[in-house]
Amino acid sequence: MTLLSSRPDLAVVGEALPHEAAALHVTGHALYTDDLVGRTSRVLHAHPVQAPHTHARVTRLDPAPAYDVPGVVRVLTAADVPGINDAGIKHDEPLFPSEVMYHGHAVAWVLGESLEAARRGALAVQADYEPLPSVLTVEEAIAAESFQGARPTVTRGDSAAGMERAAHVFEGVTSFAGQEHFYLETHCALALVDEAGQVFVQSSTQHPTETQEITAHVLGVPSHAVTVQCLRMGGGFGGKEMQPHGLAAVAALGATLTGRPVRLRLTRQQDMTMTGKRHGFHATWRAGFSADGRIEALEATLTSDGGWSLDLSEPVLSRALCHVENAYWIPDITVHGRIARTHKTSQTAFRGFGGPQGMLVIEDVLGRAAPVLGIPPAELRRRNFYAEGQATPYGQPVRHAERMHGCWDQVLASSSYAARREEVDAFNAASPHTKRGLAVTPVKFGISFNFTTFNQGGALVHVYKDGSVLINHGGTEMGQGLHTKMLQVAATALGVPLGRVRLAPTRTDKVPNTSATAASAGADLNGGAVKNACEQILERLTAVRAEHPDASWDELVAAAYHARVQLWAAGFYKTEGLSWDVTTMTGTPFKYFTYGAAVAEVEVDGFTGASTTRRVDIVQDVGDSLSPLVDLGQVEGGFVQGAGWLTLEDLRWDTSDGEGRGRLTTQAASTYKLPSFSELPEVFNVELLERAHEEGVVYGSKAVGEPPLMLAFSVREALRDACAAYGPPGRPCELASPATPEAVYWALNAARSAS
């Protein structure tokens, strides 16, 4: 057992604790970036000038009329940028663009004494545009060969030979939608400048270091002139990994030009029309199966809808390609990937980061093929699971493959799957207008950033003379409970009660050069760093302890101070054993895989296609949980968010050739529906896999943020099962994604009309 993963007997990690800020949340005392505005004096408010075109050249931009609006203080345009006019790191994302690249693209920002003044000022800014042709859908992009960035391929063996070998070859197109993050807190930044020109930006960001870097390059100053702090976010889900930077930079630019604090908070409509979403994908595929249902070969081309700029589209695509096989052994495989450039928001990270999109392809293949192969879908899936000793298509050995089988067997047992299969079939036989569906699906998900460099974390731990402890780490809190876990890690590592440890907000002047809090890796990376810092301090206390064997912690610390022992430490952690060759798309990009399985039962109304989720059972591998209540929340929340993506959330753009072309038509909560109480499964059982200790990870734990999202495939497959029950057996059932009531209605009608 390594030092990193070994857990002491009396550990604070492993205790089921509420969120560290729960008492602040429930009383309204928890502060988010926009809550600071009332506590800051002389704040200016920023409002965008959004272009009403999908693709156009800006032929004239005249801010002068805005200055006639009472309360307007300053209009920000490209001419004001002292540094680099770009909101990204690939220099394809002008912050103040001369070419409008999507409907609602902000071409200027207006600062006002009130938000109302800024809003009216933005309406007064005169802009002329020369409309240009636009590419909107992935299909249009494919036809126009409008692509951007790398076009990687993951391949192993000889997929053509595999197809030859196969007894059955299926082919199809699977097209599926993106997803709006809909964090309840929209993007927000509050920038201040001090007497020496130091810029302080409070930002709702998952990646304070990159927010700092981009703010600095826009301002044309070194990184040390910008500090970014994130108190907490009202949700992130990947949507605040890249997207906050330009907004923070606008606020910072306004603050440096006016000398006054600038607040930039997007309304929901602005957030939805201006910021990136989960990538929708288009996949063409051929899949070969042996007579007994083993996957012989897969050939696929995945085209993601990247939107107008690259953003994180390349790493999202990499992860999609590295998850296209999910939990299944596919001996011969070739999967191509490419990124469509379309005139939409720049699609970005979203919980799962391409993994869900890759996995949806193979799950759709299996769901369609099973009835034709005459093998129950659950059996078809299990039969193709990885076995220990096999490797992924990109060459990483699938360690702990037996845990996939373990999760599967456990969830089949705990859900009484076999008995309920019979019950569902009996119900369906007796019920012509309402059908139920039951399905089980697996998840295998690789943990670590594909890009090896990002797999590092930092922390700063102070022990004060009185024995109290203040920790700081590079990760951000967006509700996932990272801070709760880090407090537990520090208390465990130092051997002090939890109450002795306090956590300070994430700031780039405390812990520099951090990675995004993303890829589910927040606890692994920052936990490793916090533990490292604590151990450095303990190491220095060893000699003092020898002299004071019976001293309490507080006494020990006091003695150490008097003995002039350094009581604080900067901790560091990097994930060992990773390698990734981006040219061949091979290597060992992941520290480990997490596993999970879910059983879902749905009921579908044959008159409308409306469905309810009757019951969900989940078994998820989280290693030895650092914080079981937090992990349970991640599993449940991720599952429901995934079910939202697959069954309800329906991004629509105006794809007509009319005047509104390119406009997001679901740009508000009234038209874009996320799961509400009514989508909560009536029965919802979650178990964490037992005896799941993970070597080489902080206190034997595993990541949990993203993997549960993909457990929601079980709902989609259960819907497919229910739709198929309206028709004769043995026929493939195609189901659009998202499987909204309308999509389900057409699927069940297709099944019905086949009888």
Place this chain on the structure above:
Amino acid sequence: MAEVTVNGEPRALDGVPLHTNLLDFVRGCGLTGAKEGCAEGECGACSLLVARPAPDGSEGTEWTALNSCLVPAAAFDGQEVVTAEGLGSPDALHPVQHEMAVRGGSQCGYCTPGFICSMAAEFYRDGRDDGFDLHAISGNLCRCTGYRPIRDAAHALGTPEADDPLATRRTVSAPAPVASRLHDGEAAYVRPATLDEALQLVRDHEDATVVAGSTDWGVEVNLRGRRAHLVLAVDRLEELRGLTVTDDEVRIGAALTLTELGRRLEGRLPLVDALLPQFASPLIRNGATLGGNLGTGSPIGDTTPVLLALEASLVLASSEGTRTVPLADYFTGYRRSVRRRDELIAEVVVPLPAAGLTAFHKIAKRRFDDISSVAVAFALDLRDGVVSKARIGLGGVAATPVRALATEAALEGRPWSETTVDAAAEVLRSEGTPIDDQRASAAYRSAVLGDALRKLWVES
């Protein structure tokens, strides 16, 4: 001086811009617990508690949860509001806050204060025993938890302690409406004291924007930047808040909230009872009124199909008197009606006895709190197995809500049988001229219309 009491402290409304909603007002007071999540009453992050008269019409106060983002702060002149901060503190959690905290009911915490207020409203609901009606939180969205711990927290709640200050407060009357006249430059917010005064104001001011619960107008202000010269609040006018039942009819005050309507009807109009839980969310129903829903004239407003099927009439009042218009003759086009600019909807009259076989089918993406793709209300009378009378109201299939007249004809006088239903369903499919939009395709709208009648048959 205009003021609103927030968490027991008076806060001046004077000088606040009139388009300022209650949410921004309380946040400006430093109470930043309530959040703006959507600014259109869909997410509930802005939910607050307001002291309102008991909805059954009895003495006393009900703590009513509202979307504070939709209603102008000026509407709360003389009223009493409680926020999450007013319920408890980190050192002394309110029972609702305690259950939410210890059960993992908050993750990012942003939606949480709104959930707390909605849950507290149900916690204090008069007549609630140990149960918790989960519909109370169906207007609150959480993107993190998946809701299970929130459900468990709700179910774990007991009843308020005897000395609970907000529970005690319920036995005292809620603040009465205050006649208000607030100015902000050229704009004004007026809450008249009487209906006569209101009617004179609409007569004399062409640009008056009449609001009741502001659940529609608030969206216009927040999302579309609309500003009014004169906002005229009619929601608390006693003349518009009656409910009388005789042998022949039910007369419903146009300014009763939908929540009050449901409680006071006491099951006498089952079709209305079928509608109400599917109308937006309780946070909206606590403000929204029949008058408002009919006044905006939206083709997808859910009350109209139901009232069409019930053969309701509207009483329109002006300073010159009143007239009664059948609802079927009321709409003339997209958001247009026969109502003159100087008229207010005063009452909705539903004839009795109501039809024997009724159903309301709302087709939407989400089960609750969604806008209809299509809405169908059926009101059928069967006599000796024959359809003696059929009234069917449709929403979402034309520029206005419509009666399905051809389908009604295809049913009336025919036996209530599968044959009749199948034939009539085909007629129903082609009623109206549904469109393709982001909610649904025209083909789906048309198809599910027909299936709605088949479903009624199967379930009857």
